[in-house]
Amino acid sequence: MNEPWTRDQLLVVFNLYCKIPFSKTKANNPLVIEVARLIGRSAASVAMKLGNFGSFDPALRAQGIKGLTRVSSADRGIWDEFNQSWENLSIESELATERLLAGSRTTPSERNKAKSSSELYACKLQDLLDRPSEKVREVKVRLHQKFFREAVLASYGSSCCVCCNPVPQLLTAGHIIPWANREDLRANPRNGLCLCSLHHDAFDCGLWTIEDSYEIRLSPELMAYLPNSTLESGFINYSKTKIRMPDKFWPEKAFLAFHRTNLFLE
Ligand SMILES: [Zn+2]
Known part of the structure; x- marks a missing residue:
């Protein structure tokens, strides 16, 4: 599949990059396989994308992990966006992941169950920001904590x-x-x-x-x-x-x- 990666797909894969140890960014990791299935791409292409993100990371470069040759400007763009604003991109990537999971529920009963268990069902960043400010703050704190804890513990x-x-x-x-x-x-x-x-x-x-x-x-x-x-x-x-x-x-x-x-x- 050679279609260009969508922003949501890049956000979801970068979110995964943050949350698994780099040594596990391989095509046989069940999480990589699951994300690949959800976004309709091969596990090998998701693993390659994870490797591309790693090639930008100074910590990995210092450990002798070299850059890959097929890095696209979109990969560099997402890396730069996160590093310029972890505050916004962590939330945007959490919401994109949530939306992807929501979309994977195919039957009406599965969708209804997911809707009732998640207040962020299929929520976009603008949907979140349109809520009352107190609610926005509460949800942002929770998403930041979730992203931060998972990323730090994995690292x-x-x-x-x-x-x-x-x-x-x-x-x-x-x-x-x-x-x-x-x-x-x-x-x-x-x-x-x-x-x-x-x-x-x-x-x-x-x-x-x-x-x-x-x-x-x-x-x-x-x-x-x-x-x-x-x-x-x-x-x-x-x-x-x-x-x-x-x-x-x-x-x-x-x-x-x-x-x-x-x-x-x-
Ligand atoms: Zn200790």
Whole structure:
């Protein structure tokens, strides 16, 4: 099939790119197969598109993953749009995915069931923005949180980047710059860290921070409680070691600098 990709198809595949580890962007991944089926393209063409997006990612290039040769300007365009406005594109791609799923329900009873279970059934961005402002805000927060959590956890292989805790119930997607400070960064995966509850709370309180070298620096406020075996195993063990890096969306150094300057307890 050589028809040009529609905007919705690109948005849905970019959304998938954000939410699966790069090592799983292959044509035999069941999620890739499912998205391909829904958009009426081959799994190989969806996998190639995912590879194209990866070729733009500086984190992947730094790991020696080279650009592909058949990258289109539309691929570059979607990559640039997301990176210029994660806030808007995360929502637009969530809605496009929701619409695609809605369209896949072929019988009237399936459609009615989907309509009653999802307030965003077949909703377009403009439909959302036309709602009362309070409702728009509530839905945007929920979609941002969903996109951000799924993208950040996937990038870090779903385990804490400090202690490798893999228990989903204990994992959170933490913001480096709090979203109360920068609402425009609340869905940007490069403003995210996958952390267990303990390391997330301690990071938000400024009890540790991350250097430009991605090494962990502990606050004197935390050290004041030593000697203590819990702190030794939970924090001192990791002092001056590098966080475990995500496979894509490396933390933005400017955001880490903000955390060191404004939140870290010197
Ligand atoms: Zn942890």
